[in-house]
Amino acid sequence: MYYKLITFGCQMNISDSERIASVLKKMKYQPTLDESKADLILINSCSVRQKAIDRIFGQEKKWQKLKKEKPSLIIALTGCITEKDKKKLKDKADLIFNIKELSELPKKIVNMQQYVETQQCLVSTDYFHIKPQYSNKTIAYVPIMTGCDNFCSYCVVPYTRGREIYRPIEKIICEIKNLVKRGYKEIILLGQNVNSYQLTINNQQSTIISFPQLLKMIAEIPGKFQITFLTSHPKDMSDELIDTMAKCEKIKKELHLPVQSGDDEILKKMNRNYIVDHYLKLVQKVREKIGKIFLSTDIIVGFPGETKKQFENTVKLCKKIKFNKAFISQYSPRPGTVSAKLKDNISKEEKKRRWEILNDLINS
Ligand code: SF4
Known part of the structure; x- marks a missing residue:
């Protein structure tokens, strides 16, 4: 078959x-x-x-x-x-x-x-226990969580994948150990919001393991390999994580940090829970502590009600930060989300125009 x-x-x-x-x-x-x-x-x-x-x-x-x-x-x-x-x-x-x-x-x-x-037949609700057929021989995706608690107003993930569920540490370590033994050179940790990873270990004191701590545990696995992770939310990007990235040689100096918009009012409408200034300070801290880093982002253009001035704020932010890469999308309402109730009042042509401006800027 x-x-x-x-x-x-x-x-x-x-x-x-x-x-x-x-x-x-x-x-x-x-x-x-x-x-x-x-x-x-x-x-x-x-x-x-x-x-x-x-x-x-x-x-x-x-x-x-x-x-x-x-x-x-x-x-x-x-x-x-x-x-x-x-x-x-x-x-x-x-x-x-x-x-x-x-x-x-x-x-x-x-x-x-x-x-x-x-x-x-296999019977379990924990689909992560299924051993994947890795599609690449040197780079492997390893999910550490699924779902999202953030409810950005345009996003369906919390409704489709549900709330955040974290994969047990021993399962993650075991999968990566096996991959390293098989010669894998790059491990990409996956999750909708990896930096909110948090797991309580019920030892005598109930220890909480955060994402940076998980990264350190993975980095201790013997072997020559590198670690990257996707995707991080700016509101959950802690100093501890930045320090860990700076100090740990096995962590690739790459960060995907979706900003989505360079305008505070639009960020509020998107329910992103940070302001532009926070994002700018975060990037500054990352560059100061880590040095040269490949920084990528996600941006949505044409969010309901986004004025030309608000779009210009995103352009300004991109000029300031000089991202190495950006995944720019033209807003489209997703049924069931909060933003779908807002009037999608930016025309297709205008969304395309804004997309082209940003795309040219990032490429240049
Ligand atoms: S955009 Fe990302 S952080 Fe926001 S709800 Fe969707 S998956 Fe979660």
């Missing part, structure tokens, strides 16, 4: 797809790039951006045609999908499942096809 796995989204989706591939391998499915050969087409998507959902709708007709030719074909959908999008996609897929229920995927497929090989 063959499967085609299609991933739309961020590194977390890529990492989840590695686990999906592993589950499917256990079910004796083999990967194929040829959709006409597939018995299962699984789309792991993200509805954080409207584009990903549009891409599913764009390909859906082709998949339905394939299904007519091969009625046993299963079309499955998972990822960060909002309830509203799930409803819209309900008729387009045979199976829609929450990524946290990945362990139960075999059972769901078995139920659907009434297959006999039920012994291959």
Whole structure:
């Protein structure tokens, strides 16, 4: 049996797809790039951006045609999908499942096809225990948490992935030790908000392990490898984390720190919980303590009500900071979020114009 796995989204989706591939391998499915050969087409998507959902709708007709030719074909959908999008996609897929229920995927497929090989079912709600099929031979994504508590007004993650859940330290260390033994040279720690990682160890005093402490524990693993992490929230970027980055040789001098806007009023509307001045001071501290660092960011242009002056504030911030890289997106409302209730009053053309200005600036 063959499967085609299609991933739309961020590194977390890529990492989840590695686990999906592993589950499917256990079910004796083999990967194929040829959709006409597939018995299962699984789309792991993200509805954080409207584009990903549009891409599913764009390909859906082709998949339905394939299904007519091969009625046993299963079309499955998972990822960060909002309830509203799930409803819209309900008729387009045979199976829609929450990524946290990945362990139960075999059972769901078995139920659907009434297959006999039920012994291959895995039962657990902790999908992180599934060993991924790493898609790269030297760089590996290792999730340390899932979900988000921040509720930025434009974002669906807290609704689709739920609240923050931290992966146990011993599981993270064990996975990385094995990767290092296998010769992996770069470990990318993943999570929607890695720097809020916090786990209480119930020893005699109930010790709290923070993200910088976790980083130090990982860095102590013997072997030649480097550590990076994605994504950090500016409000949770502690001095301890900056010091750890500065002192620890194994931590790559790279930081992805989404700013989203250079205007305080827009940041407030986005519910980001910091002001521009905080971000500027943070970057200054990072550069003073760490020295040369590759700094990247995320920016949204055309947020509801963003005036030309407010956009200019973002331009000014970018000129001041001189990011090495920026992922700029044109705002699109995501159903179910707080900002979706605001009037999306910036025209497509104006959003594109603002995107081009920033893009040219960052590239230059
Ligand atoms: S920090 Fe904000 S943008 Fe990032 S995942 Fe959480 S809610 Fe979404």
